[in-house]
Amino acid sequence: MQPLTAPSGLPRSAxxxxxxxxxxxxxxxxxxxxxxxxxxxxxxxxxxxxxxxxRAAGTEADAVAFLLRPRxxxxxxxxxxxxxxxxxxxxxxxxxxxxxTTRTDLPGRRxxxxxxxxxLAIPSYVLGxxxxxxFGPRGALQSLLEPLGVQRLPDxxxxxxxxxxxxxxxxxYVVLAARAxxxxxxxxxxxxxxxxxxxxxxxxxxxTMPLLGPAIAAGTLLxxxxxxxxxxxxxLLQFDSFSRAIYLQYRATFDRSLAAILALVLLGxxxxxxxxxxxxxRRAREFAGRPARRPVESVTLGRWRWxxxxxxxxxxxxxxxxxxVTIAFWLIxxxxxxxxxxxxxxxILGSLGTAAxxxxxxxxxxxxxxxxxxxxxxxxxxxVERVSYGAFALPGIVVALALVFVATTALPVLYxxxxxxxxxxAVRFLAEAVGPVRATLARTGLRLEEAGRTLGDGxxxxxxxxxxxxxxxxxxxxxxxxxxxxxxxxxxxxxxGPIGFETLATEIWSTTSEGFYARAAGPAAVLLVLSAGAMxxxxxxxxx
Amino acid sequence: MSAVRVPTGQPVPALRIAGLERVYGxxxxxxxxxxxVRQAEMLTVLGPSGCGxxxxxxxxxxxxxxxxxxxxxxxxxxxxPGGSVPPERRRVGMVFQDYALFPHLSVAxxxxxxxxxxxxRAVRVAExxxxxxxxxxxxxxxxxxxxxMQQRVAMARALAPRPDIVLLDEPFSNLDAALRTQLRGxxxxxxxxxxxxxxxxxxxxDEALTLGDRMAVMVRGRIEQCDPPEIVYGEPAxxxxxxxxxxxxLVHADCRLGVGMTRLxxxxxxxxxxxxxxxxLAVIRPExxxxxxxxxxxxxxxxxxxxxxxxxxxxxxxxxxxxxxxRLWCEAGPAVRRxxxxxxxxxxxxxxxxxxxxxxxxxxxxxAEPAPVAAEAVVER
Numbered sequence: 001m002q003p004l005t006a007p008s009g010l011p012r013s014a015x016x017x018x019x020x021x022x023x024x025x026x027x028x029x030x031x032x033x034x035x036x037x038x039x040x041x042x043x044x045x046x047x048x049x050x051x052x053x054x055r056a057a058g059t060e061a062d063a064v065a066f067l068l069r070p071r072x073x074x075x076x077x078x079x080x081x082x083x084x085x086x087x088x089x090x091x092x093x094x095x096x097x098x099x100x101t102t103r104t105d106l107p108g109r110r111x112x113x114x115x116x117x118x119x120l121a122i123p124s125y126v127l128g129x130x131x132x133x134x135f136g137p138r139g140a141l142q143s144l145l146e147p148l149g150v151q152r153l154p155d156x157x158x159x160x161x162x163x164x165x166x167x168x169x170x171x172x173y174v175v176l177a178a179r180a181x182x183x184x185x186x187x188x189x190x191x192x193x194x195x196x197x198x199x200x201x202x203x204x205x206x207x208t209m210p211l212l213g214p215a216i217a218a219g220t221l222l223x224x225x226x227x228x229x230x231x232x233x234x235x236l237l238q239f240d241s242f243s244r245a246i247y248l249q250y251r252a253t254f255d256r257s258l259a260a261i262l263a264l265v266l267l268g269x270x271x272x273x274x275x276x277x278x279x280x281x282r283r284a285r286e287f288a289g290r291p292a293r294r295p296v297e298s299v300t301l302g303r304w305r306w307x308x309x310x311x312x313x314x315x316x317x318x319x320x321x322x323x324x325v326t327i328a329f330w331l332i333x334x335x336x337x338x339x340x341x342x343x344x345x346x347x348i349l350g351s352l353g354t355a356a357x358x359x360x361x362x363x364x365x366x367x368x369x370x371x372x373x374x375x376x377x378x379x380x381x382x383x384v385e386r387v388s389y390g391a392f393a394l395p396g397i398v399v400a401l402a403l404v405f406v407a408t409t410a411l412p413v414l415y416x417x418x419x420x421x422x423x424x425x426a427v428r429f430l431a432e433a434v435g436p437v438r439a440t441l442a443r444t445g446l447r448l449e450e451a452g453r454t455l456g457d458g459x460x461x462x463x464x465x466x467x468x469x470x471x472x473x474x475x476x477x478x479x480x481x482x483x484x485x486x487x488x489x490x491x492x493x494x495x496x497g498p499i500g501f502e503t504l505a506t507e508i509w510s511t512t513s514e515g516f517y518a519r520a521a522g523p524a525a526v527l528l529v530l531s532a533g534a535m536x537x538x539x540x541x542x543x544x
Numbered sequence: 545m546s547a548v549r550v551p552t553g554q555p556v557p558a559l560r561i562a563g564l565e566r567v568y569g570x571x572x573x574x575x576x577x578x579x580x581v582r583q584a585e586m587l588t589v590l591g592p593s594g595c596g597x598x599x600x601x602x603x604x605x606x607x608x609x610x611x612x613x614x615x616x617x618x619x620x621x622x623x624x625p626g627g628s629v630p631p632e633r634r635r636v637g638m639v640f641q642d643y644a645l646f647p648h649l650s651v652a653x654x655x656x657x658x659x660x661x662x663x664x665r666a667v668r669v670a671e672x673x674x675x676x677x678x679x680x681x682x683x684x685x686x687x688x689x690x691x692x693m694q695q696r697v698a699m700a701r702a703l704a705p706r707p708d709i710v711l712l713d714e715p716f717s718n719l720d721a722a723l724r725t726q727l728r729g730x731x732x733x734x735x736x737x738x739x740x741x742x743x744x745x746x747x748x749x750d751e752a753l754t755l756g757d758r759m760a761v762m763v764r765g766r767i768e769q770c771d772p773p774e775i776v777y778g779e780p781a782x783x784x785x786x787x788x789x790x791x792x793x794l795v796h797a798d799c800r801l802g803v804g805m806t807r808l809x810x811x812x813x814x815x816x817x818x819x820x821x822x823x824x825l826a827v828i829r830p831e832x833x834x835x836x837x838x839x840x841x842x843x844x845x846x847x848x849x850x851x852x853x854x855x856x857x858x859x860x861x862x863x864x865x866x867x868x869x870x871r872l873w874c875e876a877g878p879a880v881r882r883x884x885x886x887x888x889x890x891x892x893x894x895x896x897x898x899x900x901x902x903x904x905x906x907x908x909x910x911x912a913e914p915a916p917v918a919a920e921a922v923v924e925r
Contacts, residue, residue, distance in 0.1 A: 163731075185640070186644060188640045188641075189607075189644045189645075191607050191631070191640070191644065192640055192646075192701075193606065193646070193657065194605075194631035194632050194636070195606075195631050195632070195636055195637065195711075196658030196701070196705065197632045197633075198632050198703060199632055210648045211647065211648055285649040286647060286687050348606035428684055500890075522770075
């Protein structure tokens with residue numbers, strides 16, 4: 001096999017080979033097992049998508065005509081409109097919240113800092129369910145107002161409802177990005193601009209905004225990506241973006257290759273956004289200053305104090321309190337009417353079982369991949385890293401569809417099996433398991449193992465005794481992230497799950513679609529508790 | 545507030561600071577600081593970290609406000625009773641410790657930042673990049689530059705608007721030693737070519753000594769002395785300065801009529817210390833002492849013993865101990881470079897001029913330092 005990276009200055013003689021095997025230098029060629037695991041994982045992420053392309057190309061229908069149909073164009077228009085509105089909405093909500101919680105004397109800002117980010121843990125379809133079950137026809141608000149003579153509420157379905165729900169679900173991306181930028185900002189850069197003749201206002205325009213811009217834009221693109229990829233909220237609110245159109249096409253017709261074509265268009269759209277996000281993030285990193293050494297002076301809000309609190313409270317109210325109250329309302333209603341209140345054991349077991357299995361599998365794969373990426377920064381590591389990040393950014397509906405094609409044609413043994421679903425989850429969410437481990441490995445470096453080697457440990461022993469204990473919390477954090485993602489995941493469970501297979505997500509989705517809000521409330525409550533639990537574990541690790 | 549020209553017969557100093565006070569909570573950062581920088585002069589401010597020297601620069605730049613005192617830049621009152629001119633109208637150029645280059649702007653745009661209204665700014669930028677010896681770096685981004693190059697861009701950016709005074713905050717502290725020495729010379733020439741007046745604060749005494757036309761020594765928010773470097777070294781104003789700048793031994797001396805009699809011999813006292821009568825502490829520099837190998841070895845009566853040896857490349861310093869325990873740092877001349885620890889030596893004072901501090905003076909500002917209180921003491925830096 002050809003060496004993929006230059007050996008680190010060691011002679012390429014036989015003696016050199018012997019030496020190189022023991023070298024700890026980070027550029028040393030990756031050990032074969034790491035390389036194999038990494039490349040297999042990368043291949044597993046990419047191949048289904050390639051297969052999707054082959055399938056779309058092989059369609060008997062006229063693909064171009066299909067793409068140019070008014071309906072396809074309309075879906076594209078709707079999807080782009082949704083993306084733009086969500087982008088604008090998340091900036092409008094996220095930017096003020098970031099500024100209020102980092103740069104002002106907002107009362108209770110430590111609480112708001114946490115509360116405004118929590119919606120990230122709530123799946124879009126739970127928010128969608130809450131929205132429909134609260135404000136929709138036959139929803140909670142309607143049934144409370146009916147005695148007062150209110151017959152109809154404004155329609156929640158379609159673009160307004162979908163955009164509202166997705167903005168509330170994804171604005172924390174903008175908050176997180178903007179907060180990070182504002183906290184990292186180098187104060188002396190602004191001071192330098194002052195000494196060079198700029199007023200405060202000019203400094204804001206010429207230095208502060210250009211420096212924060214890329215980070216905020218990257219956060220906004222993450223929110224847009226979330227909206228483009230979302231399946232749960234748009235389908236519950238009956239808005240025809242690509243995800244829903246793909247699903248309907250897949251369910252409705254025998255020629256699934258048309259669904260494949262739609263999926264490819266959505267894939268292209270998300271890849272463009274992902275690429276833009278990555279570029280902006282790199283730029284933001286170049287701009288990042290050292291953490292401020294002097295405490296940043298905070299702006300006194302004065303009489304704007306309480307309007308500011310009201311604004312933040314309204315956002316938190318809509319994103320957290322409305323879902324909680326709605327779920328509680330329907331739970332109580334269900335109990336009161338003596339309706340069979342049961343959260344079947346099956347969906348719970350389905351969710352927990354797949355999530356646990358996928359988390360274990362992803363964690364097992366993550367360690368070699370993280371080692372490869374963190375310690376062998378050659379081409380294989382870069383490829384594996386990009387591919388696993390890319391797989392994470394793909395819309396679930398696209399991945400699900402691609403895997404259906406692979407399974408039905410190439411691997412019928414796996415079609416409609418839990419093994420396929422679990423494997424798909426592990427590969428799709430691998431980036432979440434790799435991330436923390438990789439960061440910890442990079443931070444730890446090789447110093448510990450080098451110290452161990454000088455004290456008489458062999459390479460494997462030194463790794464097991466010294467590095468492994470250091471990265472263990474990161475491994476657990478990664479596993480928790482994967483677990484949380486799988487529990488929340490909807491479209492893959494819906495499409496890839498065996499017949500009769502149920503998870504909390506599919507249960508909420510199908511009962512809400514059919515209008516049985518009381519039956520969706522139970523699973524939604526369980527899901528919220530599970531998400532909150534996993535989130536609490538992550539936050540506690542963070543604090544430590 | 546309006547710029548008030550202070551009428552005076554002499555050339556207006558580039559900077560005049562009087563009675564500057566700054567308090568952070570219960571910490572007094574500056575108390576009664578007076579300083580003056582003349583036209584085209586480089587004043588270095590030397591002090592241990594946390595002595596308040598960076599605060600002086602930030603107050604001059606207007607980035608912070610003093611609790612009392614006045615600041616005049618080129619004759620214009622910028623801080624004082626009645627108000628404060630904002631930083632953007634002070635005409636100061638500041639070079640920050642971490643350079644604070646604008647990461648989103650190219651080198652040329654960084655340099656042009658403060659002169660965007662100048663129609664000839666392209667010419668001026670090219671001229672400045674030439675001056676700092678980076679003529680081809682205009683299109684590069686700050687993160688692509690080495691630390692030394694970033695530092696020079698920061699210099700060019702600060703000089704571009706032709707400020708009345710340049711403020712340099714530890715400009716070499718983020719560079720490695722070899723680069724530091726080279727850039728020190730470059731900086732001096734750049735400022736001289738630009739005809740700029742400047743203050744440079746540093747904790748590195750070599751920097752302060754070699755770069756300053758005059759240097760101020762600062763400790764605990766006070767200026768201990770402000771004089772040309774030769775005077776600061778040769779006639780330190782306080783025991784703190786004597787031991788902080790260079791290596792200084794403080795040795796008991798009986799002073800009368802401008803002569804101090806130490807156990808090693810007499811020294812001639814200069815300046816105010818010529819008038820001291822009675823016991824005092826005389827400053828003995830390592831180069832004031834001549835060493836000689838004791839002929840009879842350790843057995844010789846009154847012989848000193850070498851207890852420590854410090855080799856700096858260009859010179860050798862030896863710490864010697866008297867039979868009664870007094871220790872002194874001495875320079876080992878060519879004849880005695882081979883002396884090792886444990887060897888016995890004889891000491892002789894050269895014919896030198898130095899200063900002494902009467903006991904009351906030792907209780908002056910630096911009294912809070914681990915200053916000599918006993919009749920005889922030696923402080924090593």
